[in-house]
Amino acid sequence: MSTTKRDIILVADNISKQYRLGLVGTGTLSHDLNRWWHRVRGKEDPFLKVGSVNDRSTKADSDYAWALRDINFEVKRGEVLGIIGKNGAGKSTLLKILSRVTSPTTGEIKTKGRIASLLEVGTGFHPELTGRENIYLNGAILGMSKAEIKSKEDEIIEFSGCQRYVDTPVKRYSSGMRVRLAFAVAAHLEPDILVIDEVLAVGDAEFQKKAIGKMQDISRGEGRTVLFVSHNMAAVKSLCTRVIVLENGLDVYEGETDQAVDYYLSQGKKHENISLNDRSDRGGRGNLRFMRILILNKNNEEQYNLLSGELYKVRIYFKTSANITNVGIRVRFYDAKGTLRFLCNNHFTNPTMLNIPIIDNSYVDCSISEMPLPNGNYNIQLTCFATGGIEDDVENALSFNIVGGDFYNSGKEQVSKEGVLVKHSFNFNL
CATH class of the missing domain: 3.40.50.300 (P-loop containing nucleotide triphosphate hydrolases)
Incomplete structure (x- = not known):
């Protein structure tokens, strides 16, 4: 309809708001007289043509700033x-x-x-x-x-x-x-x-x-x-x-x-630590090497400010220099204090032996149907193990934030900052 x-x-309709930085009011007496003189002659306010973008993180290059523009x-x-x-x-x-x-x-x-x-x-x-x-x-x-x-x-x-x-x-x-x-x-x-x-x-x-x-x-x-x-x-x-x-x-x-x-x-600054190629602080034999890690939302868009209860995929790019057998990929989620909150492991969900031949560039997705973390800052550790031991191990491979979310579909965010969120219910028999 x-x-x-x-x-x-x-x-x-075309709303804009301009402020003069550092002063109460619209500016100095000379600015007010200038505005008045332009208004008397039926001309546009001259100070509407100046002013910097309202970016609080940058140094001002003008006495005027646009809090809102058009x-x-x-x-x-x-x-x-x-x-x-x-x-x-x-x-x-x-x-x-x-x-x-x-x-x-x-x-x-x-x-x-x-x-x-x-x-x-x-x-x-x-x-x-x-x-x-x-x-x-x-x-x-x-x-x-x-x-x-x-x-x-x-x-x-x-x-x-x-x-x-x-x-x-x-x-x-x-x-x-x-x-x-x-x-x-x-x-x-x-x-x-x-x-x-x-x-x-x-x-x-x-x-x-x-x-x-x-x-x-x-x-x-x-x-x-x-x-x-x-x-x-x-x-x-x-x-x-x-x-x-x-x-x-x-x-x-x-x-x-x-x-x-x-x-x-998705507007958050893309993390500089998503490329793992140059990381030298890693362990393992090196027959498999992690190259890059991303977090994707349900629309396959990169996102590092996440909502609890939503679907996300951790996409991990890797390469191999030898045939490796019985491959396990472990993704561990740590909070800012270094406490392990939970982990994912393909051996948990699919115990069938996985063998990987020599590959220049491939990836694996670790899908989490309902992100179980409450608000906070977190980082991911990646580990690959196979027959014979650890192939690659990278700590702090990627950092991200949980900024909210309605995990329990209750219309409110979770207050607790500890542990993980688990779907549950109570049935009272009174």
Whole structure:
């Protein structure tokens, strides 16, 4: 079904945001006079022609930086749009523009209906007012009548889990309690567009799951729109219908959720240690030598920022200088502390004797259907053994990161950083 103009609830038209580095405001008095003189003559702001790309890892070559540059997209009613990217990519700046907290340097935002924003912990809350009073204050800011707020009051308080402290000044709340109450207000006062930044990361796992469930109800059940920024790829995958990837203030990818997340994860710098040809710190007799190692996702794309619970292949290129018999390839996964987390061995899965003739270049894939590692940094050790002993042994052959993932299909990431993740279930007989 084609999208009609009536379906579109938000349009970002050529949005850009420029900042002057190191100063509060737009610049010096001479710059402001220069801008004014160009404006009087009906000419373009001269400083829009300058400015460096918003790459926080490089030294500035201009006094001006583009936090966002030429962002264009449309959002349909009932859609959940994810906005992902590295720190400093421009995600929060974009949400602040969409929420009208700040204005764009160029371009415009067109919206239909009421917008509720949850951008930072406690934004819009008065610390001296109680939780209950802040519910009414926030509702009024969103344009709700007192009667509308009162009809939702009990539901908001129950959802927030702050019943005991609702008549206590907000300044005495923890950051997690403020987020709970702020999200409850924003979600229950029926905005047409709900804008949410990374603040849900402050809440505990139980509240994150509850909040994601509420956002799903808002979009799928009530047909309202959600704009969601998060580094939690499990939440993005379970919640979003479409995703935009930002990099250095530019829109570098826009598409379906799985493809966009894969694109984002594959943007990490390719590891310099994937070629093993020149490694001299290796053991074994050398009749088989490992040449190169890659990690491929389900689409056979290289990826080194991985998600737990997803399918990956460790592809290992090798060559042989002699016929070798009863060949075993062992792939061991170590964490950053040097602790072995798990290993794979072709002798475990296929005990039939494997013989390899002389080959100049070939490869073997070690497929892992559900990556069982929690968040963290890991490295791989490769070993080949055969009749007569070890043929090749390379420690730290490849490093990679687990950056998230929903291993248990529960809508949340795993908290534990130890051991491996194992599918299991509990059946209570009470």
